[in-house]
Amino acid sequence: MTDATTGTATDVTARETSRTPLRIHHARLIDGTGVAPVNDAVLVTDAEGAITYAGPAAAAPPATEAVRTIDAGGRTVLPGFFDCHVHLAYAQGSPPGRRAELDPVLITLDTAARLRQTIEAGITTARDLGGLSAGYRTAVETGRIVGPRLHTAVRIISHTGGHADVRLPDGTDLSAGMSEIADTSDEARLAVRRVLREGADLVKICATGGMGSPYDQPDDEGLLEEEIRAVVDEARRHGDKPVAAHAQGNAGIFNALRGGVTSIEHGYGLDERALDLAGERGVFVVPTLSTVYAGINKDTMPPYHYEKKVRWSGITKENIARAIEYGARIALGTDAAVGPHGVNLMELTYLVDLGMDPMAAIVAGTRTSAELLGMADRLGTLTPGRTADLLLCDGDPLTDIGVLGDPANIVCVVQDGVVRKDLLPTAPTGRRP
Numbered sequence: 500m501t502d503a504t505t506g507t508a509t510d511v512t513a514r515e516t517s518r519t520p521l522r523i524h525h526a527r528l529i530d531g532t533g534v535a536p537v538n539d540a541v542l543v544t545d546a547e548g549a550i551t552y553a554g555p556a557a558a559a560p561p562a563t564e565a566v567r568t569i570d571a572g573g574r575t576v577l578p579g580f581f582d583c584h585v586h587l588a589y590a591q592g593s594p595p596g597r598r599a600e601l602d603p604v605l606i607t608l609d610t611a612a613r614l615r616q617t618i619e620a621g622i623t624t625a626r627d628l629g630g631l632s633a634g635y636r637t638a639v640e641t642g643r644i645v646g647p648r649l650h651t652a653v654r655i656i657s658h659t660g661g662h663a664d665v666r667l668p669d670g671t672d673l674s675a676g677m678s679e680i681a682d683t684s685d686e687a688r689l690a691v692r693r694v695l696r697e698g699a700d701l702v703k704i705c706a707t708g709g710m711g712s713p714y715d716q717p718d719d720e721g722l723l724e725e726e727i728r729a730v731v732d733e734a735r736r737h738g739d740k741p742v743a744a745h746a747q748g749n750a751g752i753f754n755a756l757r758g759g760v761t762s763i764e765h766g767y768g769l770d771e772r773a774l775d776l777a778g779e780r781g782v783f784v785v786p787t788l789s790t791v792y793a794g795i796n797k798d799t800m801p802p803y804h805y806e807k808k809v810r811w812s813g814i815t816k817e818n819i820a821r822a823i824e825y826g827a828r829i830a831l832g833t834d835a836a837v838g839p840h841g842v843n844l845m846e847l848t849y850l851v852d853l854g855m856d857p858m859a860a861i862v863a864g865t866r867t868s869a870e871l872l873g874m875a876d877r878l879g880t881l882t883p884g885r886t887a888d889l890l891l892c893d894g895d896p897l898t899d900i901g902v903l904g905d906p907a908n909i910v911c912v913v914q915d916g917v918v919r920k921d922l923l924p925t926a927p928t929g930r931r932p
């Protein structure tokens with residue numbers, strides 16, 4: 500007997516079980532809630548992978564025997580981070596069409612390698628906004644591969660000729676299964692049903708054109724407001740799934756906001772009126788600054804893509820700086836694949852560069868992102884009862900946010916109570932897993 504969603508024989512537990520209770524001491528605790536750090540902190544997890552204590556050493560419960568003790572040596576312990584906008588199925592700078600040239604086995608193995616690279620960068624939960632089949636989510640869930648816990652949109656709903664309709668001039672479809680076309684409200688509903696049937700955790704739509712698409716501009720509108728409303732309603736009818744809108748130009752941003760989406764992805768054309776409306780409706784903004792700071796390369800990009808990015812980078816910086824100052828509900832997302840994979844937390848540096856306080860940037864990448872994914876009741880902060888997703892990093896990110904951007908500084912990553920990355924020197928006390 501096999502479970503259709505997990506592909507796992509129902510009498511076998513495939514799940515990784517190397518979960519040892521942990522006691523981390525001599526740590527600087529930044530818990531993701533935005534409160535001041537605790538300088539001599541202890542964090543304790545149990546055999547179920549839950550946090551049982553996170554706070555000052557002076558008030559910590561006594562150590563018990565069957566734990567692995569980790570001396571953080573003054574390093575900083577933080578919640579596992581989120582990247583709410585990745586495309587793990589694609590190598591950086593590789594247009595979806597290039598996938599058609601690769602053997603599917605190689606695509607799968609390369610994708611698994613990118614998942615590993617992403618968790619080692621400190622991302623314990625990621626949201627894939629196009630290209631990643633739901634099987635990867637299950638593969639991580641069941642311990643077949645190691646990577647961030649996943650939410651995936653599977654495919655991207657776009658109109659004919661829109662941002663996600665990737666075709667050669669002769670009509671050859673190069674989307675490699677990434678696009679789902681819809682040109683009316685009815686088709687929009689059907690498109691939602693199709694991606695949900697494939698196991699999507701959320702719905703991704705194109706409310707505007709984009710940078711990497713050859714035939715449109717970021718200011719072009721994508722799905723109509725009424726089509727977006729139909730998408731949102733259909734997603735609501737199926738477990739209240741969130742809707743993420745690729746939205747760059749101002750008019751499309753307004754269509755998305757009025758249509759009722761959960762998040763504005765990119766948001767380069769956000770003006771004050773749009774920020775007001777987003778604020779009223781509790782809509783999240785995922786600015787994907789990595790594409791602006793690290794995703795522009797004249798040598799590898801087609802000329803149309805390079806020119807659009809250069810033209811828009813000044814506008815983006817100005818508008819996202821305003822959104823930060825305004826106090827928009829910003830979550831962390833990189834658009835990795837457009838920018839590099841495996842250095843996701845460089846996004847924090849870019850947010851700080853545009854005026855965000857380092858502590859606020861950390862909250863954006865942890866608690867606020869957990870809220871966007873509907874997981875804030877168990878992830879995003881280091882508080883008792885929450886799932887033990889955490890990392891240890893060298894240095895103090897509050898004085899140098901850049902330390903988090905270099906995976907070499909992320910010396911330990913724990914996900915669901917399981918140590919997934921360990922560059923720590925051999926612990927002088929306690930048991931190694």
Ligand SMILES: [Zn+2]
Nearest residue numbers: 584586628834
């Ligand atoms: Zn994207």
